[in-house]
Amino acid sequence: MSGFYWLASYPKSGNTWLRLALNSYCNGGVETDFSRQLAFAPAASSRRRFDELLGVASSDLLPEEIQTLRPRMYQMQALAAREPIFNKVHDAWQLTPAGEPLFPADVTLGCIYVVRDPRDVALSLAGHVGMDLDRAIDFLLNETATLCLQSGWLLEQLPQFLGTWSHHVQNWMALPAPWAPLLVRYEDMLAQPVESLARIVEYCGWGVDQERLELTVAATRFERLQAAEATHGFSERPQRSARFFREGRSGAWRERLTDSQRYRLEDSTVAMRSQFGYS
């Protein structure tokens, strides 16, 4: 019996970068092999894992039935595990239709929540899925926003309800133990990568080794990831997007959002932005 560390974030907030860094750190600070799929911290919304553990085809289930059963999948997996399991999560923290937490308390070891300035998230999202900026902003402000909705076609991930960006951040942040997350700002990961990673590594209960931290930070520096993608491609890049590792900096929104786009997004995210210093 073990449990989960949930690596949670709104999409395009640095979750993949965090997974690459943790993967590198556990392997001694190595560079990532981009010719293979990243196996570290697979998605908590894996359709395959759900179907195989529960013995039912999720593609024949209604979204609310899937949500109701997901906690059972995590409990079954934790029961069989000897080591902590790391999973990537984009779902908003939520209760299932049966009224229990989607990520059960009894198998939660901890959470790391990565937050990023929503104005940069909108830019990154637009580039990632090939939508225009106005639609990306609509998505961040959409109270019913859901990834991989099973309507019209099927994807390899289960449906993931997000809600608005503000709702997502607020819900995860406000959680009590065992979820009470270690909060990591994307901007801090950029500006103070070694210190940020050290906090995360310590939170995960791993030994903090300064030399290994520095190797990891060097191996997962944005330019290195971009170069590796240029050579080998990256298995998690969507087809419509030219590359996965696009800009990786903070504040690009200042040059790219029009005033009206910026005001629309800012007006709806005032409270949460002020908590993180995204003025």
Add this chain to the structure above:
Amino acid sequence: MGDDYRLCGWRVRSDFPLPDLLPWIGAPLAPVDLHVELGEVEARLADLLYEGPILQMSADGTCRFAIEGVAVYRIASDGRSICVQPHLPKDFSALRTFLLGSVLAIACQRRGVLPLHACCVRLATPAGDRAVAFSAPSGVGKSTLATAFMRRGYSILADDVTLLALDSQQRTWALPTFPRVKLWRDTLERFGYEAGSVERVRQGMDKFSVGLQSAEFSDAAPLELAALYHVERVNDARHAGQEPIMGLGASIRFSHSIYQAPALMQIALDKAAHFTLATRMAAGIQSHAVLRQLSGIEYLDGLISRIVTLHAGGEL
């Protein structure tokens, strides 16, 4: 009195209509191989060996499969009868969906027939017609690939779950299942079907069950499985390609491709026998390969031509 159908060459008798299956055309006095009955199913099986959220298994090998609001199913330990207690009498399509999916997979396993999460197509080879299967997890496009093969004039044996049996010479055969493909609305419309004219897999779901024409379904007899391709979808042309796998690697990939493999292993009464059967079946297939296919329906035609040519030339 029920209706009689054929499935995997078996005579199936059902207390309620199963329009997905073809009618029985064998000898009128042939014994019934699988009986689907309506009746009450207990909330908890006696002598439970395994109890999961959906599946239960008792010490004698009887299984219970439940989808709340749809139906509960009890599968006899010899896989020769299935008792169904419907919750939703009005949504018989949902009841049939689980019956012909997970429930049938369990019944098959109990009869030494292994369900593979794969679509299966009939192709010509120098040695005669053979079955070729494409396995992939849900959402990768097995039904889409099966439909694309049909559009090119090839018939299929299965669209989502391919049923395999081993013969006395240790060769692996694909059994004909039933003439249906399940397509989501987007694919359905791309292939020119009218969503209004086909049955939904379940009420409120955007997934449809399309009945096939006789030329689209290979119903005649089991076919020897010549090749198994493990399809992985990639987004980058640099990751695309085909790679043969052999020996232990092929055996492991095969085991992982068994339909809902961990759940089926969990409820295998004799786990060693289940594993041995899987290993033998993998060995009984002539060729295994990993196929990394670029995402997109527009690339399927090229893939089909390549596979058809490969098998027609016997270049395996």
